[in-house]
Amino acid sequence: MTSEKLDRRKRYTRMVLKKSFMQLLKEKALSSITVKEICEIADVNRSTFYAHYTDQYALLKQIEDELIEDMKSYLSTANLQKEDEAVHMAQKLLEYFSTKQDECQTLLNETGDSSFERKVMVVAQNIIMKNWMDVYDFDNDISNYLSTFIVSGSVQVIKMWMANGMTQPPKEMAILINDLVNKGLYHVRKG
Amino acid sequence: MTSEKLDRRKRYTRMVLKKSFMQLLKEKALSSITVKEICEIADVNRSTFYAHYTDQYALLKQIEDELIEDMKSYLSTANLQKEDEAVHMAQKLLEYFSTKQDECQTLLNETGDSSFERKVMVVAQNIIMKNWMDVYDFDNDISNYLSTFIVSGSVQVIKMWMANGMTQPPKEMAILINDLVNKGLYHVRKG
DNA sequence: AACACAGTGTTGTTTACTCAACAGTCAGTT
DNA sequence: AACTGACTGTTGAGTAAACAACACTGTGTT
Numbered sequence: 138m139t140s141e142k143l144d145r146r147k148r149y150t151r152m153v154l155k156k157s158f159m160q161l162l163k164e165k166a167l168s169s170i171t172v173k174e175i176c177e178i179a180d181v182n183r184s185t186f187y188a189h190y191t192d193q194y195a196l197l198k199q200i201e202d203e204l205i206e207d208m209k210s211y212l213s214t215a216n217l218q219k220e221d222e223a224v225h226m227a228q229k230l231l232e233y234f235s236t237k238q239d240e241c242q243t244l245l246n247e248t249g250d251s252s253f254e255r256k257v258m259v260v261a262q263n264i265i266m267k268n269w270m271d272v273y274d275f276d277n278d279i280s281n282y283l284s285t286f287i288v289s290g291s292v293q294v295i296k297m298w299m300a301n302g303m304t305q306p307p308k309e310m311a312i313l314i315n316d317l318v319n320k321g322l323y324h325v326r327k328g
Numbered sequence: 329m330t331s332e333k334l335d336r337r338k339r340y341t342r343m344v345l346k347k348s349f350m351q352l353l354k355e356k357a358l359s360s361i362t363v364k365e366i367c368e369i370a371d372v373n374r375s376t377f378y379a380h381y382t383d384q385y386a387l388l389k390q391i392e393d394e395l396i397e398d399m400k401s402y403l404s405t406a407n408l409q410k411e412d413e414a415v416h417m418a419q420k421l422l423e424y425f426s427t428k429q430d431e432c433q434t435l436l437n438e439t440g441d442s443s444f445e446r447k448v449m450v451v452a453q454n455i456i457m458k459n460w461m462d463v464y465d466f467d468n469d470i471s472n473y474l475s476t477f478i479v480s481g482s483v484q485v486i487k488m489w490m491a492n493g494m495t496q497p498p499k500e501m502a503i504l505i506n507d508l509v510n511k512g513l514y515h516v517r518k519g
Numbered sequence: 520a521a522c523a524c525a526g527t528g529t530t531g532t533t534t535a536c537t538c539a540a541c542a543g544t545c546a547g548t549t
Numbered sequence: 550a551a552c553t554g555a556c557t558g559t560t561g562a563g564t565a566a567a568c569a570a571c572a573c574t575g576t577g578t579t
Binding site: 144146147150181182184185188 | 534535536537538
Binding site: 341 | 567
């Protein structure tokens with residue numbers, strides 16, 4: 138944890154740079170975004186950008202990582218108990234996406250290397266592994282393929298959900314996704 | 329015209345201070361607004377405030393003066409021709425208020441010394457004097473009282489209009505105000 | 520009257536940002 | 550192949566803002 142309390146000016150500079158970058162990312166492809174553009178929108182001198190980040194990609198990485206960290210800490214507030222942990226965690230995750238819809242959607246739809254999507258999948262995968270290991274019964278070889286399959290499917294459903302304006306409430310979607318997963322896992326269920 | 333192009337940092341600092349002050353002015357009385365509060369909302373060090381303004385009142389004065397200047401330059405774009413200059417100018421003025429409703433309304437409703445209202449009245453009075461002098465016939469003694477009467481009445485109507493959400497379009501209001509004025513001037517009309 | 524408390528102006532030092540200038544790379548002209 | 554134009558990454562000097570500390574005033578409390 139690098140929790141040194143930042144100077145107001147640093148805080149502000151980084152905030153506007155992120156904001157301006159996200160705005161551009163909504164409008165155009167990552168590869169076509171220049172440092173110069175970011176600085177013009179942010180109204181920050183270009184040399185200042187380089188005092189904080191090496192390039193656009195480093196900035197993107199930091200935005201993604203911070204969002205993932207924020208997501209994790211949001212998820213950790215869930216009190217996971219007994220049964221229904223699965224649905225509950227899924228709901229929490231969906232709730233998080235709905236609170237940060239704008240950012241999440243932009244980053245998930247980013248056409249480049251899909252790094253954010255992969256980061257989200259890691260988080261989701263860890264949740265699955267932690268909470269479902271004792272419910273389902275399979276060896277580790279299979280479990281990796283299976284959880285990947287489940288997570289990637291779920292993430293795509295979530296993307297659709299956001300693209301359609303998140304009509305259904307998080308809870309309903311959580312149940313829906315859980316059902317999809319359970320159907321997929323029907324044959325490997327324990328007991 | 330002190331049109332030195334300001335350093336980005338100065339521009340930003342003054343912008344946020346003004347913004348934060350206007351926010352406070354919407355919420356509470358001028359006399360209860362402290363420099364400390366302004367700086368906290370603006371996220372600016374208090375010593376920085378004093379590098380730009382001597383106190384809250386100086387800041388308010390500058391906000392008002394800048395808005396008045398902006399208003400004047402907006403009005404000067406009107407091409408005042410022949411007859412109907414009166415209605416046309418009134419319309420321009422109302423258009424301006426509608427574009428800056430938020431600021432204008434806040435400043436006009438400010439319970440303190442009504443300095444903004446007086447500044448607006450001076451502008452309006454000058455317009456009247458310039459454009460109506462040849463239409464109406466009265467000596468200067470009377471004209472001062474009369475134009476003051478007209479302007480103050482008009483400003484109050486404009487305040488009502490804004491308070492009621494500016495339901496009528498500027499043009500309609502301009503005609504309405506013009507009618508009110510003409511009724512008041514009926515007896516001193518020329519020819 | 521002594522007290523705490525909150526805002527005021529002001530100061531000196533440190534830090535972050537601006538700005539202008541630079542040489543460098545790369546894609547598209549002509 | 551030279552030329553243009555746009556973005557890059559870096560530098561150094563100058564300026565603005567942050568921060569922490571100060572003594573001061575006023576206001577209310579006990």
